[in-house]
Amino acid sequence: FSITYDNGKEFSGHEQVNKTINCKSYFAKPYHSWERGQNENANGLLRQYFPKTMSLVNVACNEVKIAVNKLNSRPRKCLGFKTPYQVFFERTGIDTRQLGVVRL
16 A cells, blocks of 8 residues: 655655555645545545634644544545554554554
8 A cells, every 4th residue: 555645844754654554655746635635535534523614723632632533443445444543553563542642
């Protein structure tokens, strides 16, 4: 499988991610959001919790963590009806919930 990254500096560690989870990576062209289908899909899913018209100024960090936990706990057809948490654990042996990524 592969990951298509945006072009931000937050993805500078992409080579280590690729090595850890044994995947290839690609970078989208600037202003070509359709090249990042999963990213756009995830944004759409997050909009269920935080609509576009909603100001994010007063959204608490815990609210974001709850939304992310719900999304990553939701089985996905494209993952064989496993959750993103399950697939990530199977590929890496890392339980992201133990890393403090999601603490409720």
